[in-house]
Amino acid sequence: MKQGISVFIILLCLAGTLYALKEGLFTAEKDEYAELKLPETVDYNFHIKPILSDNCYTCHGPDANKRKAGLRLDIESMAFAxxxxxxxxxxxxxxNAQHSQAYQSIVSDDPTKIMPPPGSKLTLNSYEKRLIKKWIEQGAKFEKHWAFIPPKKMEMALDQTMEWGHNEIDYFILKKLTEHDLKPSAKASYETLIRRISLDLTGLPPEPTVVKQILxxxxxxxxxxxxxxxxxxxxYGERMAQTWLDVARYAxxxxxxxxxxxxxxxxxDWVIHAFNNNMPYNDFLTWQLxxxxxxxxSKEQILATGFNRNHPITQEGGVIxxxxxxxxxxDRTNTLGKGILGLTLECARCHDHKYDAITQKDYFEVFAFFNQVDEKGLQMDAVQAKNNNFFADPPFITITQEETEGILSFVNMKETPQLNVMVMNDAAPKTTFILNRGEYxxxxxxxxxxxxxxxxxxSENLxxxxxGLSQWLTDSENPLTARVFVNRIxxxxxxxxLVETAEDFGVQGSLPTHPELLDWLAVDFMEHGWDIKYLLKKIIxxxxxxxxxxIDPEIKRLDPENKWLARAPRFRMSGEMIRDYILATSGLLNREIGGPSVRPYQPEGLWEETNAGGDRGVxxxxxxxxxxxxxxxxxxxxxxxxxxxxSMTIFDAPNRDFSEVxxxxxxxxxQALVLQNDVQVLEAARVLAQRMILETPNDSSYVDDxxxxxxxxxxxxxxxATLMDYYHNALALYQDNQEEAQKLVAVGDYEQLDTDKAKTAALMLTAQIIYNLDETITKE
Structure with missing residues (x-):
């Protein structure tokens, strides 16, 4: 009986299959890449090298230890040998694609010959194969990696009759928009622009008086x-310093x-001072390095070298x-690579870089610049650590109260008699060796x-x-330093x-969406004396x-990632900016510049849970x-x-163990829970509500204000209407429950202002709703 049922099911399935074939319901899987149009001219850097890098360089790239069959495809002479x-x-x-063995292996159907091999789980699609064939037919021209070619400033004649476009930046953007059948969006409102520019240049919302004056x-x-x-x-200096602290791994x-x-x-504090004084970026780097x-x-120039002392340092006994x-x-070598050159130098510590033309020898030649540094005095015993008893032997510099009133006036000592700060100081010349597998x-x-x-x-003259390293970095012919910085701005x-992988301009990094614009900005930046304020103003x-x-539906359809910038971007602010925004709008923000680091509110017990050193430290x-x-x-x-x-790490701040860009x-x-429950947010809402009640007795204007x-x-x-309804409902609730209103408004250490508790609680929660809006924490 069971056997009969099985045969019946098989026959039924066969019948269904035959019917489907007859009706044409079964079709071969469609090749989504087959109809993609090839570019008129295939570019090695922007079309071919990414394919080879992703699929071939692991076995046929810069790393000699992993290279197979003696074939290297990232160097022209070897690829044609x-x-x-x-x-x-x-x-x-x-x-001649027919005689190009690499291409023939790529398009082969033979599993013993096809490249990449099946076991690699890598494969090229039909569009990529057609690209390689066309590139070969057009002469198979190799180029140096795009980011290693010095930037050139494309000359242009701006069309004064254009309806859209204020400066050269717009020329490049409009060119790409036109290529992708896009049109730019209209100009944002004055209110939006004022808020946007203030956030970008100061990290704070504009003050109401400033807004009123501009409008x-x-x-x-x-x-x-x-x-x-x-x-x-x-x-402004504080805003710019905030971005640099991640690069410098400050803690x-x-x-x-x-x-x-x-x-x-x-x-x-020196970094804030440098930005506020608009120190040229080439000097900014030179002083720090x-x-x-x-x-x-000068002492100020020496203090700047603290940049290369920001790395983690052990105080444990018994270490080697x-x-x-x-x-x-x-760490210093890797920070130079990621933070200033935009390269993953660290990948060449143990072996030749697998993708970029950087050997292990190259890596330790860079390492040698930082290998002369005097590390004397960095080990502290428990008593020194507990008492913060730093001493002024190298590599420390002593800053006195008198000096802060002169050349170092930007350092806010707060009556402290003197400070000892770690700085750079080379010792006697030291021989540097390549370390096998990077082991000390x-x-x-x-x-x-x-x-x-x-x-x-x-140069031999450096x-x-x-x-000499800083002079090499800031040479106008250096292809990376200016490009990397303007890209970060x-x-x-x-x-x-413009290069999304701001930390990696190498072969595995993203290609620039607007390469000519990136080059133009880099050269223009250098031509104007590495002037950071000039660069910012030019873009803004x-x-x-x-x-x-x-977001227009048509723009979203044609450019879902907004790569071509047919509209302004919209993204959430950093954790630091969100907190500062809330403090500023509530009137709580203390705008004092510089000084020792402070401890705002934080949940109890966290430091105790993570402390592994007992009471060794402070x-x-x-x-x-x-x-x-x-x-x-x-x-x-x-x-x-x-x-x-x-509250900042929840909004993606790094721990600063190493450089992040x-x-x-x-x-x-x-993140939503922080905005809903954090004592700083609640206290800000309470203070804002109390001040508004004292300054504006008319309930009807509360929401507008x-x-x-x-x-x-x-x-x-x-x-x-929605917020007024909420306010009145909350007011009625707390008027009937004064005890709950009292509990709510008691939040925070800031002084309690003399206002009605029920009204304060209701308006406080109304303010908190606005603080929790996406619009509040987003730069529009």
Whole structure:
């Protein structure tokens, strides 16, 4: 019986299959790449190299230890040479795909010959195969990696009759928009632009008086004057310093297991000062990398070298000193690579880089620049750590109260008699070796300080020290330094750089969406004296920057990622900016510049849970500050490496164990919980409510005033009606329950103002709703 049923089912399935075939219901899987149009001219850097890098370089790239069959495809001479294992055959033959063995292996159907091999789980689609064939037929021209070619400034004749476009930036953007059948968006409203520019240049919302003044300005250059005012603000230096602290891996503790206190905040104050004084970027780098080596170096120049002392330092007993000393040098080398050159140099520590033309020898030649540094005095015993008893032997510099009143006036000592800050100081010349597998105790061949020739040759005329390194970095022919920085500035303003992988301009990094624009900006930046304020103003004055951010359905369809910038970007602010925004709009923000790091509110017990050093250090317990220090800008919040400020890490702040140039952007429920329950948010809402009640006795204007204060605009009718209903319902609730109102408004240490508790509670929650809006925490 069972056998009969099985046969019946099989026959039924066969019948169904035959019917489907007859009706044409079964079709071959469609090749979605078959109809993609090939570019008229196939470019090696932008079309071919990414395919080879992703699919071929692991076995046929720069890493000699992993190279198969003696074939290397990233160098032209080797790609066109006779195959070592197949005499008379060549990987590529110009204009001849039939005799190009690499191409024939790529399109082969034979599983024993196809490349990449089946076991690699890599494969090329039909479009990529057609690209390679066309490239070969067009001559198979190789080029140096795009980021290693010095940028050139494309000359252009701006069309004065164009309806859209303010400066050269718009020319490049409009060109790409046209290529992709897109049109730019209209200009954003004045209110939106004022808020956007203020956030970008100061990290804070504009003050109401500033907004009112700009809105009343009828002159055409009103926005330009606003930009100049924000650039001149002391808050500008704080905003720019915030971005640099991630690059510099700044923290107020040493890290590792004990993670005790360090005094590095004077270096942080120097960074704020440098930005506010508009120090040219080439000098900004030189002072930080080699200020101590400048002729007749001043204390300020020496203090700037604290940049290369920001790495984690162990205070544990029994460690192998040379192992950790080597780790510190490795950190400085990797920070130079990621933070300044935009390269993954660290990948060449143990072996030749698998993708970029950087050998292990190259890596340790860079390492050699930082291997001369005097590490004396970095090990502290328990008593020194507990008492914060730093001493002024190298590599420390002592800053006295008298000096802060002169050349170092930007350092806010707060009556402290003197400070000892870690700085750079070379010791006697030291021989550097290539380390086998990157291990400190496995030296092999000796090397001398130099930089990878594949990037830019290190001139014999340059001193082989950190000063020579900084001169190499800031040479106008260096292809990376200016490009990497202007890209990071673009990313700060637009949410992502023209090269999205701001940390990696190498072969595995993203290609620039607008390469000609990136080059133009880099050269223009250098031609104008590496002037950072000039660069920012140039971008912000563009029509590209000043567009609306509303998402049009057609724009979304044609450009879902907004790569071509047919509209302004819209993205969530950093954790620091969100907290500062809330403090500023509530009136709580303490705008004092500089000084020792402070401890705002934080959940109890966190430091104790993460402390592994007992009472060795001074960081065993977290005791919040009192008074105005509770409301300093987030830039000044104490940064403990093993437990960074939790309300900021929830919004994707790094722990700063190593250099970071691009923060992740996540959306999690914890972020909503912070905005809903954090004592700082609740206290800000309470203080704002109390001040508004005292200044505006008319309930009917509360919602309008809250909106104008927090969002820099008036509410729409629907928003006004919804929030007024909420306020009145809450007011009725708390008038019937005065005890609950009293509990709610008791939040925070800031003084209680003399206002009705029920009204305060109701208006406080209304303000909190606005603080929780996406619009509040988003840069539009």
């Amino acid at each position: 006779e195959l070592p294992e197949n005499p008379g055959k060549f990987a590529f033959v110009s204009e 009343q300005d009828t002159e055409e250059d009103g926005i330009e004057k606003a930009i100049d005012a924000f650039l001149a603000s002391k808050a 107020d503790s040493h890290g590792y297991q004990d993670d005790s206190y360090r005094t590095m905040w004077p270096w942080r 080699a200020g101590d080596l400048l002729p007749n170096a 000193q040379e192992e950790y000393r080597t780790n510190y040098v490795l 105790d496995q030296p092999t061949d000796s090397v001398h300080p130099s930089m990878p020739e594949s990037i830019f040759k290190f 001193p082989k020290n950190r000063l 673009w990313g700060m303003l637009f949410g992502k750089g 004055m563009s029509d590209t920057y000043q567009q609306k951010s509303e 960081l065993t317990k977290y005791i919040p500050d009192q008074g105005p220090d509770l409301y300093r800008r987030s830039l000044y919040t104490f940064w403990k490496r093993t437990l960074p400020p939790p 691009r923060r992740q952007k996540t959306n999690t429920p914890l 809250l909106f104008q204060t927090i969002l820099i605009r008036t509410p729409k009718e629907e928003e006004r």
